[in-house]
Amino acid sequence: MLSCKDLLEELGNYLDDEVSVDLRRELEEHLAECRPCKVVADSARQTVKIVTGCRSFELPSKFSAKIMAKIRAAGPGRAGSGEEES
Numbered sequence: 849m850l851s852c853k854d855l856l857e858e859l860g861n862y863l864d865d866e867v868s869v870d871l872r873r874e875l876e877e878h879l880a881e882c883r884p885c886k887v888v889a890d891s892a893r894q895t896v897k898i899v900t901g902c903r904s905f906e907l908p909s910k911f912s913a914k915i916m917a918k919i920r921a922a923g924p925g926r927a928g929s930g931e932e933e934s
């Protein structure tokens with residue numbers, strides 16, 4: 849079973865369909881059982897859909913990393929952490 853951290857690290861690849869069949873299955877199993885990650889994945893998917901819907905070109909990897917950083921900041925573990933955007 850993947851940890852949430854593993855999932856978040858692979859999420860961009862997963863959404864880009866760049867993971868192996870095995871990894872994909874592991875990610876989906878995790879998403880099926882981990883609500884916080886599912887919420888993150890769903891919002892990431894929406895974001896990707898919106899972005900790719902506006903411009904039909906491949907996202908540079910740096911862009912994905914930016915999205916991932918945002919998602920990570922807003923994702924699981926947010927409760928309790930006092931620091932938000934400045």
Ligand SMILES: [Zn+2]
Pocket residue numbers: 851852855878882883884885
């Ligand atoms: Zn999780």
